[in-house]
Amino acid sequence: MSAQSDNTDGVATVGIRHRARTSRATLTAAGLAASLSVSLTAGCSHHGPDDNRAPQHTATPAAPPAPAPSATVAGSPLAVKIDNVPEARPQAGLDAADVVYTEQVEGGLSRLMAVYATRLPQSVGPVRSARESDLELLRQFHRPTLAFSGAQHKLLPLIDRTPLRAESVAADPAAYFRVAGKAAPHNLYVHPAKLLPSAPGRAALTTGFSYGPAPSxxxxxxxxxxxxxxxxxxxxxSAEQHRWQVAMDGTPTVTADGVRVAPATVVVQYVRIRDSRYHDVLGNHTPYTETVGSGKAEVLRDGRSFSASWSRPTATDGTTFTAADGGRMNFADGQVWVVFAPAP
Structure with a gap:
């Protein structure tokens, strides 16, 4: 498979209707009841089945009680799963994210998970499907909202049990739209303001990251x-921007508005990447990126590279970084990109 081909969703990919969706204004924990999970099975095209074409209905377990809307929405960030093959670029909304995670998917390709807390852009996308390791990554946040196009049908029960608001295109179609000029499945976008009433603020970024002066x-x-x-x-x-300009597959990364994407800090986090229990129709296993544990890291900030180590003892913990001298590894104020790289 070449980098030009996106067959990463050759699995039976479906949309999920959250089992007991929380109304943004009126629904409370006492009023929750189990609902049906509506799944959309897509055809296995050359570009993968994120198009949500043929509906099917799958019952899901009853939902546990959820916190009041103020806890699940106002204090929780938005995470969006973003397509990252050449056909999907330029993406929308990347420059507004507080944190951008990169992960390896099937065929050695990549996808992005952008997390928004301090501001919500007008649109984000193209939106693509979720993976099993996304759920572990997102446990560090308090009931985050996850915007995604769908998921393999065998993954739906796991998504259903994860403490997050699953907002796929099937769950909230009014929040999504398709743009002209891009072929499906690379043309699905989301309006963040239709999923969150406002940006929850910096306190929702429970990543464990520390910001401040660079170590010596x-x-x-x-x-x-x-x-x-x-x-x-x-x-x-870029000394002029005091930022790290991003390029992907040899091409400068800009947003759909022409803004050059340039984070203040880049973290190369060395992790174990193993096969998950899921695979595509060709038999390729979906990679699972382990983000709980510990390991080595490299932190780029202020035009310098710093050796560091990372630690995340449990899934509900954030990830802390320690400098080579044993002190806290601070990040520069601004956007952070975390690149999950295979541990040597």
């Missing part, structure tokens, strides 16, 4: 490249 030392660094089998990310220091 570090190595002057002008660029850094991280490679997956069929994708690569390059970060080039």
């Amino acid at each position: 030392g570090g190595t002057p660094t002008s660029s850094r490249t991280v490679r997956y089998p069929a994708a690569r990310f390059a970060f080039t220091w």
